[in-house]
């Protein structure tokens with residue numbers, strides 16, 4: 001154990017700013033039509049063979065699984081944006097409210113630095129933070145990293161219009177391609193928001209933090225957004241929204257297999273099954289096949305036979321305990337300097353300093 005600050009100060013954000021931020025974010029989303037229509041392709045490898053290999057590996061396994069990275073083709077990314085807007089999906093708006101309320105405090109603590117954001121997407125929430133840096137220092141440097149060039153361009157245009165003092169240097173890349181630039185941009189703060197960490201399994205998380213720690217310089221910062229909700233009812237609701245976007249998200253993965261791998265799956269027979277597993281502190285999302293189904297993988301001319309009622313794991317979404325995360329991050333030489341939460345303790349934003 002590397003030690004570190006085991007009892008960092010926790011700041012709970014009041015609810016007044018929360019409502020203001022919800023309104024501000026709703027106003028922002030009204031300008032997103034072109035991006036939403038175009039959609040976002042986070043994987044965008046254009047490499048169906050890589051997809052086919054991954055699918056075959058998961059379907060060969062027992063129990064069967066699919067890599068959640070492939071949920072985000074253009075259609076899936078559009079659906080995910082809709083999930084974020086649903087009243088049940090508390091993550092996006094709660095994190096936005098926290099950032100709006102504590103942006104200035106964060107900017108004061110870090111000083112004037114470059115912000116690098118992994119999986120930046122529309123950069124809407126980050127705008128709240130960049131605004132604080134501009135207010136304090138007159139300008140800000142921002143490198144959004146995303147696999148989709150179109151979404152980066154759109155975010156750059158939006159920021160140029162709303163925050164002209166932000167110098168935006170986008171990087172069209174996977175996370176892997178971004179690690180080498182951390183050092184060039186030091187002093188920097190890495191943003192990893194939205195509780196995206198929760199979609200990584202234990203081994204992936206370990207690998208991620210080893211790389212982040214190896215590439216950030218001493219004195220650099222990381223701003224980490226984590227879902228810390230413990231209430232099973234609100235968690236279950238967030239992943240089973242009444243409007244049906246969560247189900248559409250799961251089904252789209254199989255529609256993508258039909259489009260790219262010629263899989264011939266009857267997607268209307270797929271039931272979206274998502275429930276909080278308290279013991280593992282994670283939501284597990286499955287596609288349940290209500291009828292027997294043959295899944296064809298055209299590039300390999302292979303067929304997988306599924307029985308009626310069989311389930312495939314499509315995603316996990318871990319929920320975090322701060323008392324476990326602080327020492328976990330200390331093992332990678334990150335000191336938790338400050339923790340910001342909402343008053344309902346559903347979401348936390350951690351300001352970490354690389355030792």
Ligand code: AVI
Nearest residue numbers: 083194195196198199239317
């Ligand atoms: C991107 N990620 C943090 C989302 C989550 O909450 O785990 C993905 C998601 N899957 C279904 N709904 C949302």
